[in-house]
Amino acid sequence: MDPQLEIDALRQRVAELEAENAAQALRLKTKRAMLRNFEAMVETAPVGILVADKCGRITFGNHLVEEMLRHPIHFSENVSDYRAWTAYHADGTSVAPEEYPLARILAGEDYAELDVLYHRGDDTKFWMRIIGRPIYDADDQRIGAAVAVIDIDRERKLQETQRLLIRELNHRVKNAFSVVKSIVNQSLRYSTVEEHVRRTLDHRLDAYASAHGRLMDTKWQSGEFRDILADIVDRVAAGRVQYSGPDYEVGSAEALAFSMAFYELATNAVKYGALSVPEGRVDVTWTTCVIDDTPSFVVNWTELGGPPVVKSDRKGFGSFITNRAIALETGGSVEMDYKETGVTWTCIVPIEEDEQ
Numbered sequence: 001m002d003p004q005l006e007i008d009a010l011r012q013r014v015a016e017l018e019a020e021n022a023a024q025a026l027r028l029k030t031k032r033a034m035l036r037n038f039e040a041m042v043e044t045a046p047v048g049i050l051v052a053d054k055c056g057r058i059t060f061g062n063h064l065v066e067e068m069l070r071h072p073i074h075f076s077e078n079v080s081d082y083r084a085w086t087a088y089h090a091d092g093t094s095v096a097p098e099e100y101p102l103a104r105i106l107a108g109e110d111y112a113e114l115d116v117l118y119h120r121g122d123d124t125k126f127w128m129r130i131i132g133r134p135i136y137d138a139d140d141q142r143i144g145a146a147v148a149v150i151d152i153d154r155e156r157k158l159q160e161t162q163r164l165l166i167r168e169l170n171h172r173v174k175n176a177f178s179v180v181k182s183i184v185n186q187s188l189r190y191s192t193v194e195e196h197v198r199r200t201l202d203h204r205l206d207a208y209a210s211a212h213g214r215l216m217d218t219k220w221q222s223g224e225f226r227d228i229l230a231d232i233v234d235r236v237a238a239g240r241v242q243y244s245g246p247d248y249e250v251g252s253a254e255a256l257a258f259s260m261a262f263y264e265l266a267t268n269a270v271k272y273g274a275l276s277v278p279e280g281r282v283d284v285t286w287t288t289c290v291i292d293d294t295p296s297f298v299v300n301w302t303e304l305g306g307p308p309v310v311k312s313d314r315k316g317f318g319s320f321i322t323n324r325a326i327a328l329e330t331g332g333s334v335e336m337d338y339k340e341t342g343v344t345w346t347c348i349v350p351i352e353e354d355e356q
Contacts, residue, residue: 326347
């Protein structure tokens with residue numbers, strides 16, 4: 001072979017290698033820049049960050065982890081080695097290595113979250129939330145996991161303070177109901193008011209107090225409709241009212257209004273309606289549907305098997321509660337039908353967008 005051709009071929013190969021090395025160097029430089037950007041990003045993040053490979057070995061942690069935990073990062077070799085992280089559940093039991101979100105993600109979960117009470121390096125404790133997600137390579141293969149560590153100690157303490165305040169408020173309101181009942185009874189004791197009137201006032205106050213107590217148990221935001229209904233009708237007419245419908249929560253004002261309305265409907269049914277005879281019954285159903293393009297919550301109270309219905313012209317407190325009051329509180333409409341076969345009561349409440 002011509003020596004000159006060999007030299008030219010070698011020069012060509014050297015040029016190719018130099019170009020390839022330059023390309024590799026550029027790629028390496030780019031990756032190093034990306035790594036520096038990543039490190040800068042996670043170091044400025046307002047949460048602690050830990051990264052583990054697919055074997056569970058912790059390979060990275062930002063400075064905020066050490067600041068929160070007040071000890072150097074444990075670069076655990078595997079999941080079993082997570083015992084070095086001293087965390088506890090709310091009941092005081094230790095968090096097992098496989099319970100940590102890192103371990104759960106590596107075991108196959110796509111999302112893992114856990115609140116723990118952590119024992120810091122300076123022997124203090126604080127509440128933190130750990131949130132885990134998987135890490136994938138360019139081929140969409142899971143190659144590890146990352147967790148964010150968030151200080152929620154202030155949040156938990158505020159929640160505990162709120163629970164204490166709610167319990168205290170509930171206690172005070174229950175005492176207020178008791179005082180109101182006592183005042184009513186004392187005021188009526190020597191009056192000409194009949195006994196059944198005093199009992200009715202007592203029962204109405206009890207119905208309101210029961211609804212209030214349930215709302216207190218749910219932080220006064222909402223109540224499950226089925227529970228609100230059962231609280232009243234099971235007390236007034238145990239076993240005589242059948243009810244069915246989907247899970248649905250109503251707001252605090254609506255819950256109180258429905259409680260009072262069901263008390264009036266149930267007591268009237270016991271006194272004069274379907275529940276005044278052994279063979280009578282009441283069916284209560286509720287559902288959500290669209291009426292005239294408006295999402296609505298619809299409740300039906302239907303009395304069956306009772307004596308012939310006679311509509312009264314008298315409009316008392318009970319009528320106000322079952323009609324105008326609940327319509328005003330819920331923003332809905334009420335229809336009362338005095339059919340001969342039994343009273344029917346329908347309440348239609350528009351559902352706000354944020355309730356859906």
